[in-house]
Amino acid sequence: MILAVLFANAEGNILIERFHGVPAEERLHWRSFLVKLGADNLKGVKNEELLVACHKSVYIVYTVLGDVSIYVVGKDEYDELALSEVIFVITSAVKDVCGKPPSERLFLDKYGRICLCLDEIVWKGYLENTEKDRIKRLIRLKPPTELVVGHSKAGVARAFWTIPRWHTLYLLVPAALAVTLSKTQNQI
Amino acid sequence: MQIPNDTISAAKAALHPVRTNIMPQRQKKKVPRFCLFCKNLRCFKIEFVACRGSPVSYSQLARSIHELAATSDQKSSQRQLVHHVFPKLAVYNSVDPSLAPSLLMLNQQCEDRSVLRYVYYYLARILSDTGAQGLSTGGGIPTPNWDALADIDAVGGVTRADVVPRIIEQLTAASTNSESEFHARRLQSLKALTYAPETNSDVLSRLYEIVFGILEKVGDAQQKRKKGILGAKGGDKDIASQLTDNIINSTDVADSQSAYRERRITLYYTFKTTSLSIIRSNLQYAALSALRRLPLDPGNPAFLHYAVQGISFADPVAVRHALEIVSEIATRDPYAVAMALGKHAQPGGALQDILHLHDVLARVSLARLCCTISRARALDERADIRSQFNSVLYQLLLDPSERVCFEAILCVLGKYDNTERTEERAAGWYRLTREILKLPDASSKESSKDKSQKMKRPQPLIKLVMRRLESSFRSFSRPVLHAAARVVQEMGKSRAAAFALGIQDVEEGAHVNTFADSTDYNDSDESTHPETMLFRLHIEFSIEDIGIRRTSSVSNVTAGRDTIAGLLASLMEVVRTTVACECVYVRAMVIKALIWMQGPYDSFDELESIIASELSDPAWPAALLNDVLLTLHARFKSVHFPPPCTAGIKAMGAIKEGASPDMAVTLLEIARIFATKVPGKVDADVLQLLWKTCLVGAGPDGKHKALEAVTMVLDLPPPQPGSMLGFTSVDRVSASDPKSALALQKLVQAAVWFLGENANYAASEYAWESATPPGTALMMLDADKMVAAASSRNPTLAGALTRLQRCAFNGSWEIRIIAAQALTTMAIRSGEPFRLQIYEFLHTLAQGGLQSQLSDMHISNGEDQGASGTGLGVLLSPMIKVLDEMYRAQDDLIKEVRNHDNAKKEWTDDELKKLYETHERLLDLVSLFCYVPRTKYLPLGPISSKLIDIYRTRHNISASTGLSDPAVATGISDLVYESQPPSAEPDTLDDDLVNAWAANLGDDGLWGNNAPAMNRVNEFLAGAGTDAPEVDEENMISRPSVSYDDMWAKTLLESSELEEDDAKSLGSSSPDSTGSVETSISSHFGGMNYPSLFSSRPSGYSQTTVTGTEVPGTEDKAPASRGSGPSMYEGFGGSPIREEPPSYSSSVMQRYESYENPLGGNGSHSFESQDDERISSGNPQFGSALYDFTAGGDDELSLTAGEDVEIEYEVDGWFYVKKKRPGRDGKMAGLVPVLYVILLSFKSFHVLLSYAILAFLLRSIMYLGPNLFSWNSMYQFLLVLDLGYKRLNVGEIWDHGSYKMEGIEKAHQNDDKTNKVQGDSATRETNKWHNNSNVEPLESTIYFKPICRTSDEKSNKEQIISSQKSPRAFLCFPLLFEFTLLYVFGSLGTFVISTNLRQFFEIHGLKRFEGLGIVVGEQSN
Secondary structure: OEEEEEEEOOOOOEEEEEEOOOOHHHHHHHHHHHHHHHHHHOOOOOOOOOEEEEEOOEEEEEEEEOOEEEEEEEOOOOOHHHHHHHHHHHHHHHHHHHOOOOOHHHHHHOHHHHHHHHHHHEEOOEEOOOOHHHHHHHOOOOOOOOOHHHHHHHHHHHHHHHOOHHHHHHHHHHHHHHHHHHHHHHHO | OOOOHHHHHHHHHHOOOOOHHHOOOOOOOOOOEEEEEEHHHOEEEEEOEOOOOOEOOHHHHHHHHHHHHHOOOOHHHHHHHHHHHHHHHOOOOOOOHHHHHHHHHHHHHOOOHHHHHHHHHHHHHHHHOOOOOOOOOOOOOOOOOHHHHHHHHHHHOOOHHHHHHHHHHHHHHHHOOOOOOOHHHHHHHHHHHOOOOOOOHHHHHHHHHHHHHHHHHHHOOOOOOOOOOOOOOHHHHHHHHHHHHHHOOOOOOOOOOHHHHHHHHHHHHHHHHHHHHHHHHHHHHHHHHHHHHOOOOOOOHHHHHHHHHHOOOOOHHHHHHHHHHHHHHHHHOHHHHHHHHHHHHOOOOHHHHHOOOOOHHHHHHHHHHHHHHHOOHHHOOOHHHHHHHHHHHHHHOOOOOHHHHHHHHHHHHOOOOOOOOHHHHHHHHHHHHHOEEOOOOOHHHHHHHHHHHHOOOOEEHHHHHHHHHHHHHOOOOHHHHHHHHHHHHHHHHHHHHHHHHOOHHHOOOOEHHHHHHHHHHOOOOHHHOHHHHHHHHHHHOOHHHHHHHHHHHHHHOOOOOOEHHHHHHHHHHHHHHHHHOOOHHHHHHHHHHHHHHOOOOOOOHHHHHHHHHHOOOOOOOHHHHHHHHHHHHHHHHHHHOOOOOOHHHHOOHHHHHHOHHHHHHHHHHHHHHHHHHOOOOOOHHHHHHHHHHHHHHOHHHHHHHHHHHHHHHHOOOOOOOOOOOOOOOOOOOOOOOHHHHHHHHHHHHHHHHHHHHHHHHHHOOOOOOOOOOOOHHHHHOOHHHHHHHHHHHOHHHHHHHHHHHHHHHHOOHHHHHHHHHHHHHHHHHOOOOHHHHHHHHHHHHHHOOOHHHHHHHOOOOOOOOOOOOOOOHHHHHHHHHHHHHHHHHHHHHHHHHHHHHHHOOOOOHHHHHHHHHHHHHHHHHHHHHOOOOOOOOOOOOOOHHHHHHHHHHHOOOOOOHHHHOHHHHHHHHHHHHOOOOOOOOHHHOOHHHHHHHHHHHOOOOOHHHHOHHHHHHHHHHHOOOOOOOOOOHHHOOOOOOOOHHHHHHHHHHHHOOHHHOOHHHHHHOOHHHHHHHHHHHHHHHHHHOOOOOOOOOOOOOOOOHHHHHHHHHHHHHHHHHHOOHHHHHHHOOOOOOOOOOHHHOHHHHHHHOOOOOOOOOOHHHHHHHHHHHHHHOOOOEEEEEOOOEOOOOOOEOOEOOOOEEEEEEEEOOEEEEEEOOOOOOOOOEEEEEHHHEEEOOHHHHHHHHHHHHHHHHHHHHHHHOOOOOOHHHHHHHHHHHHHHHHHHOHHHHHHHOOHHHHHHHHHHHHHHHHHHHHHHHHHHHHHHHHHHOOOOOHHHHHOOHHHHHOOOHHHHHHHHHHOOOOOOOOOOHHHHHHHHHHHHHHOOOOOEOOHHHHHHHHHOOOHHHHHHOOOOOOEOO
């Protein structure tokens, strides 16, 4: 069970929190515990460097991403390694939404989408989707798996035609060069 | 579904005045602010800033939603919703139901996917919001602006109960919509629906219906998982062609050009087939995900069927969920799951495919599933199935993901949850060290060809695991390190279990590959199965066998790299280096792993040094350190006390006993490091737990060592706050700040307490079990020889005694007090000569004088206890009194016995009754000090046992008779209140009990369940153990150290005051009150809740006590203040040349007469009065009437100002008080208003005192400079005051110096003489003397009177100051006075120190003042 997912800013203000199966009276304890943990240990930590802690039989993995620190608390099958997976999915989703490790401002700008992502990643205390593309599709209300072939072909075509004509040269010339090169190499 | 128009219009009406332009168009340049919305939760929530700087409130958002929902067909509305409204709404953790209509409308009418996605999100949130406006399950913060929403609610009248059914209805409709275009929304609807409250069975059944419906349609088609999107196979095409009619409803594909038609159609079919399978896979995923969130339904075959079906689905997430569900069901019904899985488990089956599935958690679930099924007892008949799953599990050990590999290792080790049994863990270790991984010939080779070639030779699991762990320990990722350490810890647990069961010893030194070779051919042989092996071990092993093998394994430990021992050694090497990790949590886990991997034969040195060096790091949180300590405890326990299992295992008990004492001592050594290094962080309770387990576990041989290890804590130098420099040694205390210094002191207290409680257990010396009572010759020896004899008789106890004696002198104030208590406990529990030795010591301690003798072993801590001894006299007197009582009663008994023998008389019933009553009374007294087994304890000595038995049988009294007696009830309640397990009760200390107890011990927090006290109470009721030890005739006279003539005289003396005792004095000196002395004292220190092998945790607090303690203290103190130390010593017993042991010293004994004399004719009377007193004894406090109060009702009591009263309890602003004597209205007790009575408890006075003392300290520092000032003395002095005030009742201290006491002393001296001269007629004479005496009766002086003087201090002041005889006289008031003066005049630059204060300094050795020429002698005015 993933007990909690928490986003906080550098000052320890909580931006997003999601608890699952944590009694209401314990939440305050967890909030302050996690924020204190972060304040003690997250100084000077690199982006996405994972830190670990445990509290009784509960595991905590936390990290920092841009201006935001992310805490994930789990127990049972969600041990420190499984939580690493969870936090990896979360950070990559956040990065994906924000385009880079978010500043606090950027994070708040994308707040809604981040919430939707989180909704797709953690569903009632269990990890759900892990693939970036899948999450991206789901938050746009597309089915998790799509017929990529048709779309991608059409997409390529569309992309091709949106490029100004004379620019195609830049695409074609290196391609042709590459083909000839490989041919010559084969001969050699 | 239609939203009722009135709702919408109401919502519209509500938001009428607001336009959408509140929405920020751009948010750039605006830094979001944080505001404290929910102050009570201290949670900062984001407040978005609108373009004009005004924050968007929740109600504005809500209105916008209502408005935009109405125009959702417009692009601009959609954009605003997606970009502005919905994201901001997400900030709030719960969504109020009044939004639901708009959301539902959007759900129905809007086409925009992004909008819809948010709609589903919010609908789910509304569904999951279980409480009415309370905390949501998903979030936790109530919507901050909930109040602001009230108007919307009121207008719309929308409640959750209204909207939830609608939401569910709409979502249900959406999730059953089978249109292919709709399927993305269908997935989201289903997802949102799972958030519906599970308590609603209607919704649940509907959900099951939907999910099963979907699975029925899409689940049954068997399809292979495809590697790529275009990898559609023929099977799909067939299905597609069957289903085409349903799907194709457009004709745009049909091409008029026939040349391409066929190809196009084929292409189209392929395309459609693929998309069909994708839709199917999506639906499968959604259905299984939803199923995973639904409650498990193990009995339902459909549930299991669909879950098993899910294992072969295409979507990896769906597979994961299916596996999770299946593995969960497997824990409950492994047989059904195994049967349902059937072919999946076979080579080439779906489970094999999952090995290569790109989803970590799916593989983790697979590991669990395999583990559960392969260990299932229900499948004992189906070894083939089990081995299939086992083989899958072992293959998971090669998994590239650490998470999966570690899970597989844990599964192999037999750790499923935290409830596994020792045998399972042991079997796990056996499995890990013996089993072989043989890769199946299945298709798995092609994916990892080179690996499989390398692995061609079957690999022992242990080797694989070790390599894997070693490489994990080289990782830089902290989670990986942490997890690896945890795995090693679990390995250690399994190994320890194997050790405990004696399996491990068989062959740790053996070459691992030999197993590989040997099991090559008998792989399928049932005998290699660990469980079977374990069983065989149980049966076949004889102890000698194991003994032999153990020696061989020890010798093989250093064997080559390929032995298990070698592999382990190299792993542990890597583990140890991980201690260097910068993360304390990883380090803690590594240390725990090291602790668990510690074998009983390994040296502890390395672990010890690691821990010692680790602890210096201040980064360690206290919780982690205590965790490590608890791990030590668990480690030790696991070795020595495996939970009782089978008989075969019990037979191997000898093994586990083998190494215990050494291990216990080492553990204690480590515990000591904790205590000294981080005293501030270690929980004394945890430490005591460890001590106790080690003590019990150390076995009979190791008990002495274990106790020694505890006493090492006592040998630590006391923390010296004044001089903290230069602590470098490991053995020195790292108390670098006052806080940890105090904590260390607490630890030392704990140790002292522990020693006192458990020394008797460790020494196996009990008064009631004394195998060889000391002969007469021993008792006649002088003190030195007696000590020598005692230590030869029982060195453990003698050692503990010496330590405690030293503590009673050298420690800080609290430690000395606890040491004194510990000594009393030992005195009560030990037989002779220890009791006598302690008695003598306590006497000396109470009066001082021994100091000079002991000064050679006194390590000075910068203070001098002075001539008054340790100042413990007040505290010691009740203890001494009890011992006195016991000795006196013993002497009386001996005399009586002699009388009867000489006169050849039988004991009459009356005499026996008297004896029995004395016995019971003493038992009461004693058991108030510490726990003793009442049925066995003989306070009157062994000779009394027969007589008491006679009386008991004659009157048919079993040990349980006394239940109606409050005294016994007290004893029982004492036991009931004890909070620890019973303690190897000495009389029933057999191995089983200890084992069972210790097995329970580890479950912290389960103390309550043990209800040991209840056992003991039952024991009481059943009268168990009534058989007192039989004593030989020759041992009857256990304490014949005094001549009978002396005793005769003394008896006469003692009976003298009997008739005098009026009810009042008796009442105040009842055993109860004495008990409460102890009670209060130990409750003061009992705050630490020390666990102990015995239990003496009296509860409650009473101040009556003082009244009882008064008497002996009086006399003890008076001479002490007069004489110098040595002469004191001479005078008081304990002198080597004395013929009489001090216990018989008449001067001491005498004042107990007010107590009651059992031999006197009035014995029964005294008992009655005691009983009366007991009933009324609560926890009275004393007060004094401030004003006159006239009773207004029957239950009220009139008071006169200045009258002193005893406050029984408080109720609604009224005190129920008792007066000393009836007032005008003849009433003794009643209610008075609280305001009319001033409490003489310590608060008001204490504040005053501390203020004065603080002032004094400040002045002193100011004038003397901080360095010259003796902090220690000051600290002690503060404690004196504190203690003196709290429990000794100021009044007592007060009056000791008053001239009245002199009078009494004289009276007693006279009394002595009179008695000596008059012999037999002493009683009458004394009575007469007392009656004629012009000195006030004893009790009136001592008891309550002093107390009232606190209210008129000034009148008393002079008396007290003028009295310079008592060393305690200065303790309270004069100093207060002086300090106040100091405070007042200090600022004028004048030191005012009277002779009285000077005396205090002199006594306490504060010569420094004098040396400076500043203070002493100077006196203004």
